[in-house]
Amino acid sequence: MSTVIAFIVIFGALVFFHELGHLIFAKRAGILCREFAIGFGPKVFSTKKGETTYTLRLLPLGGFVRMAGEDPEMVEIKPGYRIGLLLNENEQVTKIILNHKEKFPNCRVIEVEQADIEKKLFIKGYPDDESENLHTFPVHPAAVIVENGVETQIAPLDRQFSSKTLGQRTMAIFAGPMMNFILAFVVFIVIALFQGVPTNDPKLGEITPDGAAKAAGLKQGDVVQSINGSEVTSWSDVVEIIRRNPDKPLKFLVDRSGKDMEISVTPIEKTIEGKKTGIIGVYSPVEKSPVQAISSGFQQTYFWTKQIFVMLGKLVTGQFSINMLSGPVGIYVSTDTVAKSGIFNLLRWGSILSINLGIMNLLPIPALDGGRLMFFAVEALRGKPIDKQKEGMVHFIGFALLMLLMLVVTWNDIQRFFL
Structure with missing residues (x-):
């Protein structure tokens, strides 16, 4: 049940902020937004505030903002009525x-x-x-x-989506994926504020209760000056020396609150990927500061954005099989695994999914935000919009193909995890 709740909360948050981006910039452009919906299918909850009806629907697999002018506008009032x-x-x-x-x-x-x-x-x-x-x-x-x-x-013409400038329409559509990147960036900052940001200072981080460092008397915050007489200037130096000397006594000269102390530590031998290495049970040092947290937010967002594009490149070149793609079922199984490792890893997982959702929606695929942006680009080049019926047909075909892909991916997930 906890996994189900975690999945619904994460997926719901990603959809909510995505659609919120559309809603905010559509309203800023003066577009009448008739409905802001989370989920599809029958309404579970509905409330109206101002011009917009906010609804929660049965199937939590997406959402939408219904803008005036995107669908045929209500009943025509004809002579004789x-x-x-x-x-x-x-x-x-x-x-x-x-x-x-x-x-x-x-x-x-x-x-x-x-x-x-x-x-x-x-x-x-x-x-x-x-x-x-x-x-x-x-x-x-x-x-x-x-x-x-x-x-x-x-919906008077000036309140309809199609009446707005190309820039306003583009921003109203682009704002959805943009909000997914912003959400990931903010969550990465929150994680960094609570967990801290790893630094390369030769300073001991958290000490594990059953490690060699604890047994020898090392403490969190000790600044390592030298090991076996060799000066160290970074955490990388400390890690490298420890790993090279399994089961060999090492003399640590540390600065503890302004006092120099010499402590002997023998790294425990452990085999990792077939190679013997030494460990003493110390985590890397971290720094908790708003500046470092913001920097970490940028770095993490950039790193995962780059990784997802690399995977997309492998999919296009055939290095990555379509059978390795995951849909809602695969995401649910992965969420179950990540949830067991703690709240911060779950938040990090949600951020990665948010970036993934943003990137997927920006791909120039009909029926997705990227497909609509592609039509706007064509409009900018030719100086006039493409016929609505033709554009609608392209989006319809694209949506049908996406649903087919979703069925294939979901079936692969079911076979992989449950059969």
């Missing part, structure tokens, strides 16, 4: 009631002559109480359409 209108004090339409008008006794019922709720924002028609007089009613930009008791806010 009989609708109800609720007006504010400025005589602007705030609610357009398509059916069950009897539930709104204060509405004005009209027969529509002409309507435009995207560009010019008006409805023209004949009110029931003045059948021969044609009236024009201005529509409020935040008016809602009511159908079967459900309210849906209209």
